[in-house]
Amino acid sequence: MLVAENLVKVFPGVRALDGASLNIAPGSVHALLGENGAGKSTLIKILTGVHRPDGGSLTIGGEPVAFDSPHAAVRAGVGVVHQERNLVPEFSVAENIVLQHLPAKGGLLDRAAARQEARRCLDLLGLELDPDRRVRGLPVSQLQLIEVAKALSMDSRVLLLDEPTTASTPSEVERLFDVIRGLRDNGIAILFVSHKLEEVYALCDTVTVLRDGVSGLESVPLKDLQRSDLISAMVGREHSTVDLPPRPPAADEPVLELSGVSTAFGHRDVSLSLHKGEILGLYGLVGAGRSELAKALLGLSTITAGDVRVRGKTARITDVRNALKKYRIGYVPEDRKDEGLFLDQPVSRNIAVTVWDRIQQRFGGVSQRKERQLADEYVTKLGIRLASPTQLAGQLSGGNQQKVSLAKWLAADTEILIIDEPTVGIDVRTKAAFHELIWQLAADGRAVLLITSDLVEMVTLADRIVVMRGFHVCGEVVNDHVYDSVSRQVMGLIHADAPT
Incomplete structure (x- = not known):
């Protein structure tokens, strides 16, 4: 159905694809794997008309194609759910779903037809959502499923799904997989x-692996490959888990305390403490209120009751800037593209943005020389791969973008760091590097509040795990890093009968 042969794509200073090939048969689910920076997203953008290749060929249904725009790809029968969401926040769910093929009546949008089509696609996903509801403010998990519904509405011959389960619950994932199998x-x-x-x-029958823009494995039956074979093809060697070294014990006095906190988001009576040199995990299923609690702590929602103390004193945090400047709290958000980075700005500016007041020139303006010096320091410290510090953040791979999102808070010398979903959409080797980095931040004396939906990651890193359900704390687990026992305790708290 779709054949790509020897695709080449060159960006300034980077050869993103260097002879990548792919062959997807009709009636199959084909996996595309590779580390961040291997060229997966670039390949998808070529297949969907976002980029034009500098070499190679592409056919769909046996016919040669050359897309000059995403609309041309849609007309050829290619649907896509990008890793980066492409929804219009002020539009309704229905309007977003039918945006690329608006039903018209008398020269105007046929809203009844739009609602009907949206309801059909939402029902395929088992998503109970009002088609007339505005997209802005919906949880990340629902936004991702709306993207899938948007692609389903195109009746595509080829459907490309780029990390579609990033923020979905297990039940949402299984429902999506049922839909994919039906398609x-x-x-x-x-x-x-x-x-x-x-x-x-669980889902795929064939696989292609990219490494450094080249097809390491091309359209191989998945049943013929072990997990270790795939990892070796991605990283050039079999990956082994890195043993994290012992850390000094956390300080006795907490640096951040919540006592009976309630918020406008709906939290009630939340209490926890975080100590210097500690990694405190905040775990729960999607919708438990973890990210919302972090945002309330940063002044992005009202705390309606209870007390927040930083280094023993009551804190009145009004916004993210106030959290940084007065309380030395940094925040690496779950959504790095929309909330963590200026994608259309250079890496150097993204890293230096938290310390502009320190690198201002005498008569105003920010010193670009000092921006670049600071960027060079953290590019080296964190191993950020880029062509130059002037490269736009939006041109980096997901793992390198996440490092930039973290670097700006390290540059500001924060003492308390809230890190939300640090390794979503990040490959095996980069994930291990992030684990070492977070571990070292605590070893250096920072207090880390870690939010992750990856229970293996949580058990690997956290010293204690605070478990949330329904916007309240339902228990705490002391982590001995033995996955079987800790995961049973955590899931037991989540699925225990709610108190009457």
Whole structure:
């Protein structure tokens, strides 16, 4: 159904693809794997008309194609769910779903037809959502499923899914997989990009692996490959888990305390403490209120009751700037693209933005020389791969973008660091490097509040795990880093009968 042969794409200073090939059969789910920076997103953008290749060929249904725009790809029958969401916040759910093929009546949008089509696609996903509801303010997990519904509405012959389960619950993932299997059985050719190998083995039948822009494995039956084979093809060697070294014990006195906190988001009676040199985990299923609690602590929602103390004193945090300047709190958000970075600005500016007041020139303005010096320091410290500090943040791979998002808070010398979903959409080797980095931040004396939906990651890193359900704390687990026992305790708290 779709054949790409020897695709080449060159950006300034970077050869993103260097002879990548792909062959997706109708009625199959084909996995595309590779580390961050391997060229997966670039390949997808070529297949969907976002980029034009500098070499190679592309055919769909046996016919040569050359897309000059995403609309041309849509007309050829290619649907896509990008890793970066492409929704209009002020539009309704229905308007977003039908945006690329608006039903018209008398020269105006046929809203009844739009609602009907949106309801059809939402029902396929089992998503109970009002088609007339505005998209702005919806949880990340629902936004991701709206993107899938948007692609389903195109009746595509080829469907490309780039990390579609990033923020979904297990039940949402299984529902999506049921939909994908149904589309496969109807002859659709599906390309599935994921860093979660368990999902790949559960869903896919063939696999292509990219490494440094080249096809390391091309359209190989998945049943012929072990997990270790895939990892070796991605990283050039079999990955082994890094043993994290012992850390000094956390300080006795807490640096951040919550006592009976309630918020406008709906939290009630939340209490916890975070100590210097500690990694405190905040775990729960999607919708438990973890990210919302972090945002309330940063002044992005009202704390309606209770007390927040920083270094023993009551804190009145009004916004993210106030949290940084007065309380030395930094925040690496879950959504790095929309909330963590200025994608259209250079890496150097993204890293230096938290310390502009320190590098101002005498008569106003920010010293670009000092911006670059600061960027050079943290590019080296964190191993950020880029062509130059003037490269735009939006041109980096997901893992390198996340490092930039973290670097700006390290540059500001924060003492308390809230890190939300640090390794979403990041490959095996980069994830291990992030784990070492977070571990070292605590070893250096920073207090880390870690929010992650990856329970393995939580058990690997956290010293204690505060478990949330329904916007309140339902228990705490002391982590001995033995996954089987800790995961049973955590899931037991989540699924225990709610108190009457």
